[in-house]
Amino acid sequence: MKKNGRIFFLAACIAVLLTAFCSNRSKLADARFEKGREFEKSSRPDSAMARYRLAIRTDPGHMKANMAYQDLAMSKFGKDDEVWDAYETLAGKHPSDPAFQVLFTRLQENNDGKIEQALRIVKRHPKNYWAQVLLGSTYEGYSNRDYTPEAIAAYEKAERIHPSEIEMPVKLAGLYRRVENVAAMKKAAQRAVGMDPSRADLLPRLWQSEYLSATNKDSAKKELAAEIEKTLAAHGRDVEFLNTLLDTYLYGILDEARLDELVKQAVTLEPKGRLAELTAMDGIWNEKDPESGARKAEAFLDSFPDSRHAPNAFRSWISFSKRRPGFNDVKVNAYADALFKENPRRTWIYESLFNHYSYDSGKGSGQTGKREQIARSWLDACNGRRKAPVLNTLAGLYLKQNRGDEALRLLLQADTLCLRYKNPSADVAASLGDAYQKKGNTDLALDNYGRAVGLGAGDAVMEKCLAVYEKKFGSRDGAKKFINQRLFAQSALKTPYPAPDFALGTATDDTIRMSDFKGKAVLVAIWNPG
Numbered sequence: 001m002k003k004n005g006r007i008f009f010l011a012a013c014i015a016v017l018l019t020a021f022c023s024n025r026s027k028l029a030d031a032r033f034e035k036g037r038e039f040e041k042s043s044r045p046d047s048a049m050a051r052y053r054l055a056i057r058t059d060p061g062h063m064k065a066n067m068a069y070q071d072l073a074m075s076k077f078g079k080d081d082e083v084w085d086a087y088e089t090l091a092g093k094h095p096s097d098p099a100f101q102v103l104f105t106r107l108q109e110n111n112d113g114k115i116e117q118a119l120r121i122v123k124r125h126p127k128n129y130w131a132q133v134l135l136g137s138t139y140e141g142y143s144n145r146d147y148t149p150e151a152i153a154a155y156e157k158a159e160r161i162h163p164s165e166i167e168m169p170v171k172l173a174g175l176y177r178r179v180e181n182v183a184a185m186k187k188a189a190q191r192a193v194g195m196d197p198s199r200a201d202l203l204p205r206l207w208q209s210e211y212l213s214a215t216n217k218d219s220a221k222k223e224l225a226a227e228i229e230k231t232l233a234a235h236g237r238d239v240e241f242l243n244t245l246l247d248t249y250l251y252g253i254l255d256e257a258r259l260d261e262l263v264k265q266a267v268t269l270e271p272k273g274r275l276a277e278l279t280a281m282d283g284i285w286n287e288k289d290p291e292s293g294a295r296k297a298e299a300f301l302d303s304f305p306d307s308r309h310a311p312n313a314f315r316s317w318i319s320f321s322k323r324r325p326g327f328n329d330v331k332v333n334a335y336a337d338a339l340f341k342e343n344p345r346r347t348w349i350y351e352s353l354f355n356h357y358s359y360d361s362g363k364g365s366g367q368t369g370k371r372e373q374i375a376r377s378w379l380d381a382c383n384g385r386r387k388a389p390v391l392n393t394l395a396g397l398y399l400k401q402n403r404g405d406e407a408l409r410l411l412l413q414a415d416t417l418c419l420r421y422k423n424p425s426a427d428v429a430a431s432l433g434d435a436y437q438k439k440g441n442t443d444l445a446l447d448n449y450g451r452a453v454g455l456g457a458g459d460a461v462m463e464k465c466l467a468v469y470e471k472k473f474g475s476r477d478g479a480k481k482f483i484n485q486r487l488f489a490q491s492a493l494k495t496p497y498p499a500p501d502f503a504l505g506t507a508t509d510d511t512i513r514m515s516d517f518k519g520k521a522v523l524v525a526i527w528n529p530g
Contacts (some may be wrong), residue, residue, distance in 0.1 A: 025058055091103070098128045140171070189203060203231060204228075239275075314352045385423060408435045411428060
């Protein structure tokens with residue numbers, strides 16, 4: 001008896017020590033992750049990456065650290081292949097661990113396959129917070145259909161699982177606004193601000209929705225203007241709050257003079273911030289004097305070389321500069337080289353240069369060699385899945401030059417990459433159809449045109465497919481049937497829409513509902529016995 005008691009006591013001590021160790025490890029990983037975020041916000045990506053790696057080493061299942069590492073490694077360092085291979089391996093080694101399944105699935109770009117995989121993970125782990133977040137974010141980002149209600153349902157489940165996580169009320173506030181549910185939006189925003197007062201940046205869009213839905217606009221304007229000024233007194237030096245406030249259309253509540261004051265305040269607080277970028281970019285877009293426009297575009301590129309608006313500024317600079325005396329390609333290349341020194345992996349610079357030489361019609365076909373040189377440099381700057389569209393672009397040049405074999409080789413590489421990263425491309429499939437058609441291989445041309453149509457290619461590709469089929473088989477109706485089959489085959493690969501619930505009577509006077517079979521395979525056979 002005493003021996004059993006000692007064993008029980010020893011086991012209890014070990015359990016306590018293990019719990020304390022795991023708790024300390026989790027706290028240490030949290031601290032390292034937060035430090036990484038600080039480094040990333042202060043534009044120190046190398047230090048941020050080091051901290052994220054440390055956090056993951058401390059706690060391999062730390063979801064936020066893993067996600068931050070994935071995003072930074074791919075966006076700043078171009079490590080697409082490395083990240084994909086690492087998380088694909090982890091997902092394969094831990095098939096029953098939802099964390100690694102979620103982390104690998106979020107890397108996929110094909111939303112149909114992503115939804116399907118997310119639904120599988122949620123079905124196996126219905127109470128897993130990150131599985132619900134993955135499902136909600138995939139629904140939210142789906143472009144071919146409005147999945148907002150499904151995204152809201154997934155995020156609401158995630159919030160019930162983890163009510164102290166601020167990200168869910170933040171996301172829900174935005175989605176409630178999208179469906180014009182002002183009451184739910186207000187509650188979600190209040191929950192978020194209650195958890196973290198610095199999230200006052202949620203409030204401007206709430207004020208806008210309240211104003212637009214108000215019956216008495218004058219009364220709402222007075223109340224909301226007073227609330228805005230009160231919040232400004234507390235958060236007037238919070239740049240994120242000011243940016244959101246000024247991004248939101250509040251002209252019905254605040255007058256233009258007051259908004260201008262707030263713009264100046266935000267730009268003073270952060271001279272190279274988002275609002276300063278937008279203000280400078282607006283000056284470029286509205287500039288009619290080429291000389292002045294070119295100077296403003298140059299100033300923008302000098303001040304905001306990492307901006308997402310930099311491609312537009314570069315294009316604007318080229319457009320304005322073409323009308324200036326002495327403009328030539330040497331200047332274009334010199335400016336591009338200067339940008340490359342700051343942004344060696346910024347592929348948009350190659351894209352801007354490629355488009356510049358593509359559409360410079362005054363120089364005729366002599367620019368073809370230059371476009372090829374740029375496309376090859378552009379290709380070298382890309383990693384992994386980012387190569388596929390550039391391979392397609394370069395293949396398009398080769399097809400125009402009747403270099404069919406080279407074009408086909410590049411397109412097959414692009415198609416392999418698309419399949420490797422589970423992101424089939426209608427553009428690549430259509431280009432393969434063109435390449436095989438030029439080689440006279442009608443069967444493979446049809447196969448790829450049909451695949452492109454199934455993936456959502458436009459009417460031009462559909463017409464090519466119809467023409468090739470009709471030429472080979474002499475039947476326009478058969479061509480249409482072929483296309484419909486391809487569309488149906490592709491839709492069968494996509495995540496099906498939820499079946500509607502309905503009730504039917506049975507031969508024994510019972511009632512069955514479709515919802516009774518949730519999660520099971522159901523065959524519905526419809527026939528006419530009479």
